[in-house]
Amino acid sequence: MRVWNATASRMRCVATMRVLQTYLDGALDEVAAQRVADHLEDCRRCGLEADVYAEIKTALGEQDRTVDPRAIERLRHFGEQLVRGDAAGS
Amino acid sequence: MYQAGERQRGEDAFARYVLPELEVLARVAFSITRNTADAEDLVQETLLCAYRAIDRFDGAHPRAWLFTIMRNAEAKRHRRRRPQLLRDPAQAGRVESADPRGGVASPEQVVVGAEFDAVVAQCLASLPDRHRQVVELVDIDGLSYAEAAEVIGVPVGTVMSRLHRARTRIRQRLTAAGLAPKRSMR
Numbered sequence: 001m002r003v004w005n006a007t008a009s010r011m012r013c014v015a016t017m018r019v020l021q022t023y024l025d026g027a028l029d030e031v032a033a034q035r036v037a038d039h040l041e042d043c044r045r046c047g048l049e050a051d052v053y054a055e056i057k058t059a060l061g062e063q064d065r066t067v068d069p070r071a072i073e074r075l076r077h078f079g080e081q082l083v084r085g086d087a088a089g090s
Numbered sequence: 091m092y093q094a095g096e097r098q099r100g101e102d103a104f105a106r107y108v109l110p111e112l113e114v115l116a117r118v119a120f121s122i123t124r125n126t127a128d129a130e131d132l133v134q135e136t137l138l139c140a141y142r143a144i145d146r147f148d149g150a151h152p153r154a155w156l157f158t159i160m161r162n163a164e165a166k167r168h169r170r171r172r173p174q175l176l177r178d179p180a181q182a183g184r185v186e187s188a189d190p191r192g193g194v195a196s197p198e199q200v201v202v203g204a205e206f207d208a209v210v211a212q213c214l215a216s217l218p219d220r221h222r223q224v225v226e227l228v229d230i231d232g233l234s235y236a237e238a239a240e241v242i243g244v245p246v247g248t249v250m251s252r253l254h255r256a257r258t259r260i261r262q263r264l265t266a267a268g269l270a271p272k273r274s275m276r
Contacts, residue, residue: 021250021253021254021257022250025228025235025253027234027235048271049273052261052264052270052271053257053261055206056210056257056260056261056264057229057257059206059207059210059211060210060214060225060229060230060260061229061230061232062207063211063214063230065117065120065121065226065230065231067113067116067117067120067126067129068126071116071126071129071130072112072113072116074130075112075115075116075130075133075134075137076109076112078134078137079104079108079109079112079137080109082104082137082138082141083101083104083105083109083141084101085097085101
């Protein structure tokens with residue numbers, strides 16, 4: 001019985017790892033997401049792994065990706081010129 | 091040649107569907123080109139193509155439509171110039187030297203957090219372009235898998251596998267730097 005439980009638990013770990021990143025991206029369906037959430041609650045090892053990937057995602061999300069506001073302004077001006085028919089060459 | 095009414099409708103549609111996406115387009119263009127001037131050119135080209143095609147656009151999913159136009163515009167830009175075989179060394183070192191917190195010695199957690207972020211940034215910069223690109227599109231620019239797939243013109247499954255592989259590599263780098271535990275499957 002203990003062997004069976006250990007095997008079942010390992011299979012849940014493998015299944016969880018397979019979809020962990022998709023889960024963290026919020027792209028799993030509700031049922032699968034709940035299954036992963038339950039497992040992460042129960043399994044310290046997988047929970048830790050989820051924490052690491054969540055931190056990686058956070059660190060990536062905090063990378064500075066501010067586009068120069070002057071470039072945005074120039075592009076907006078270009079777009080507005082198109083709307084006014086000044087720049088499309090039409 | 092437009093009739094006056096058609097032209098007005100096209101201009102309205104352009105203002106309604108395209109202009110609100112300008113900032114997203116600029117961010118995504120930067121992720122693709124890694125260069126502000128090229129990104130600006132790419133967005134201009136995208137806007138121009140979108141303007142010329144607006145009368146054929148049905149109003150559904152403007153962002154996805156614009157990403158497809160941008161992808162095609164980028165492919166056209168690439169055909170016009172030599173491929174960039176080596177990245178500009180100044181660009182490659184950009185991430186490492188851009189950390190505003192670098193060199194700040196303070197409580198241990200802050201240092202570890204800064205190191206973590208620095209390793210993530212360095213690893214991101216050293217990823218193969220096709221892996222780096224999906225990470226930037228999804229994790230930094232906030233695109234969905236489907237939107238990222240639209241931008242680079244690959245199936246959603248490819249986006250997912252590149253993304254997962256890239257993050258796994260970052261994770262391995264963090265482990266090697268002693269900033270994340272080793273993963274041990276039983």
